[in-house]
Amino acid sequence: MQEGAKPAAREVLTAAWPVMLSYVAVGLPCGVLAAKAGMTPLMNFVLGFSYLSGGGQFMMSNLWLAGAPLGSIIASVAAISTRFALYSASLAPHLKRFGRRQSLAIACCYTEEAYGITLSRLASGETWTAGHALGLNVCVQLTWALSCAAGAALGSVVDIPTAIAGFAMTSLFIYLLYSQPHTRGTACAALGAALTVALCKWSGLAGVAVPLAALVGVGAGMASGLAPRRRNGNGSAPAAPAAGGDAR
Amino acid sequence: MSTSQFLVLWLFSFAFILVCRVAPVVALRGRPLSPRVVEALGYIPPAAFAALVANDLLSPTMFDAGLWAGLMPLVAAGVVVLVAWRTRSMLWCCVSGVAAYVLLSLV
Numbered sequence: 001m002q003e004g005a006k007p008a009a010r011e012v013l014t015a016a017w018p019v020m021l022s023y024v025a026v027g028l029p030c031g032v033l034a035a036k037a038g039m040t041p042l043m044n045f046v047l048g049f050s051y052l053s054g055g056g057q058f059m060m061s062n063l064w065l066a067g068a069p070l071g072s073i074i075a076s077v078a079a080i081s082t083r084f085a086l087y088s089a090s091l092a093p094h095l096k097r098f099g100r101r102q103s104l105a106i107a108c109c110y111t112e113e114a115y116g117i118t119l120s121r122l123a124s125g126e127t128w129t130a131g132h133a134l135g136l137n138v139c140v141q142l143t144w145a146l147s148c149a150a151g152a153a154l155g156s157v158v159d160i161p162t163a164i165a166g167f168a169m170t171s172l173f174i175y176l177l178y179s180q181p182h183t184r185g186t187a188c189a190a191l192g193a194a195l196t197v198a199l200c201k202w203s204g205l206a207g208v209a210v211p212l213a214a215l216v217g218v219g220a221g222m223a224s225g226l227a228p229r230r231r232n233g234n235g236s237a238p239a240a241p242a243a244g245g246d247a248r
Numbered sequence: 249m250s251t252s253q254f255l256v257l258w259l260f261s262f263a264f265i266l267v268c269r270v271a272p273v274v275a276l277r278g279r280p281l282s283p284r285v286v287e288a289l290g291y292i293p294p295a296a297f298a299a300l301v302a303n304d305l306l307s308p309t310m311f312d313a314g315l316w317a318g319l320m321p322l323v324a325a326g327v328v329v330l331v332a333w334r335t336r337s338m339l340w341c342c343v344s345g346v347a348a349y350v351l352l353s354l355v
Contacts, residue, residue, distance in 0.1 A: 022339040029346070038249035047258060053265055059300065060257060064249060070256060077257075078264045080296040086289040088272040095273060107273040108266065164350060167321070170304040171328045171345025177297035178332040178341075189291040190298035197302035210299045217295020218288055225287065 012135040015121075019113040020143040023054075027144050029168035030058055031151020032158075037061040044152040048145030053081050054111070055176070057148070058169035059210075072208060079211035087115050094122040102130035109137040111144065185221045192220025301325070316355070324348040 031044050034057065039047070047057055056077040063073045088107050095103035110118065114137045121128035180186050193213040200209035249257075305325055311318035327348040332341050 018339075022337075022342075025339055026342050029342075039254065043251075043254055043258075050258075050262060053261075055300070056261060056265070060261070062304070070253065073257060074260045074264075077261045080300065081261070081265045082268055082289075083293045083296060084265060084268040085272050086292060088269050089276055089286070089289065092273045092276040096277060100277075103273055103277070104270060107269045110269075164346060166304070167324065167349040168342050168346050170301060170321070170325065171342045172338065173297050173300045173304070174325055174328045174345070175332050175338050175341035177294060177301055178329060179336070180294040180297070185287075185291065186294045189295040193295040193299040194302035194306075197299050198306050201303075201306060202308050210296075210303050213299035213302070214292065214296045217298060218291040221291030221295065222288060 008129070008132060009135065012132055012139060015117050016114075016136050016139040019111075019117075019140050022113075023140060023144045024147045026054065026168060026172060027147025028151040028154065029164075030054060030061075031148040031153070032155035033058065033061040033065075033151075033166055033169070034148065035152040035155030037064040039152060041149040041152040041156075045145045045149040048148035049141060053077070053084070054144065055169070055173065056081055058166075058172070062166055062169065066206075068206075072211075075208070076210040079214040082214075087112070091115065091119055091122075094119065097122075098130040102134070106130060106133045106137065109134070109141060111137065111140050114140050185224045188224035189217040189221030193217030320352045320355075321349065324352055 027048070030048075031041070034044050034047070035041075037060070039061070048054075059077055059080065060073055063076060068076075087110070091107065091110075092103075095106060098106070106118070110133075114133075117136060118128065118133045121132070177190060180190075193216060196213035196216040197209045200206060200212060205212075305321050310321075324345060328341050328345040331337075331344040335341070
């Protein structure tokens with residue numbers, strides 16, 4: 001074994017285990033829900049290991065069960081996944097210290113929690129190599145994929161109500177919403193998006209509610225910056241995503 | 249969901265997410281984003297998560313089975329917000345949310 005590999009592995013596992021534990025707790029209901037939508041454990045493993053958006057996975061199952069068309073599901077998942085562009089944009093300056101291939105490899109496979117850990121380690125100047133970052137990514141990603149597959153296997157033999165499994169996702173999204181910066185702009189973006197969803201659903205446009213609401217929310221957030229600001233600058237936009245992250 | 253439908257969902261979404269992840273790293277190596285673009289990108293997560301929460305909690309038929317049946321998920325969501333405020337833990341939010349949902353549905 002390469003010298004220093006053991007301490008590095010220990011460092012990675014020390015950072016990864018709380019995330020891995022929470023992924024098991026969230027991955028199981030995600031798999032149960034996916035099984036309800038007709039996905040096999042193998043599909044769940046493939047999706048979990050390559051798809052790289054746990055929220056998107058939950059959403060895919062929920063919208064499928066709600067009878068949304070395929071195109072709308074893809075558009076909705078794409079809308080919530082654009083946040084990764086922001087994460088990568090904020091990570092990019094810190095990845096300059098690594099080679100191009102290593103940077104791309106890290107960008108391809110981080111989860112939101114792994115992103116938060118790696119960003120804070122790199123920003124604080126701690127010893128966090130590309131190997132650390134990639135090891136962390138693979139550990140948590142594998143845990144997520146296996147948990148989803150196990151959940152799907154469990155869901156095909158045990159009848160767990162969809163509403164209960166689905167509320168794990170709702171709880172996850174509430175946590176993720178709460179973990180965003182508490183600014184006026186964020187509040188306007190969230191309120192604008194929520195109102196748009198309600199308007200769409202009550203006017204029979206449920207299929208496009210989420211992607212449309214995300215766009216309206218961004219517009220509302222940007223518009224909030226045009227209003228007069230307080231002296232403490234509380235209305236400023238979030239410059240970077242919260243490090244709290246997604247369950248996946 | 250058939251295998252072909254799964255493949256369509258997976259491949260299109262995977263390709264989009266991969267571009268979102270990789271493009272900024274390729275494009276921004278050593279280059280900063282304009283402040284307006286950063287501001288707009290910064291509003292995507294709260295807008296998207298709020299849309300998802302609202303999409304789960306609100307429905308034109310939410311009160312069809314009675315007032316409590318419609319309010320119960322909102323109350324459970326309130327419990328999750330309290331837990332998020334107190335613990336800032338994703339794990340506890342998910343556990344408490346499901347527990348609150350199950351317990352409140354028994355009322």
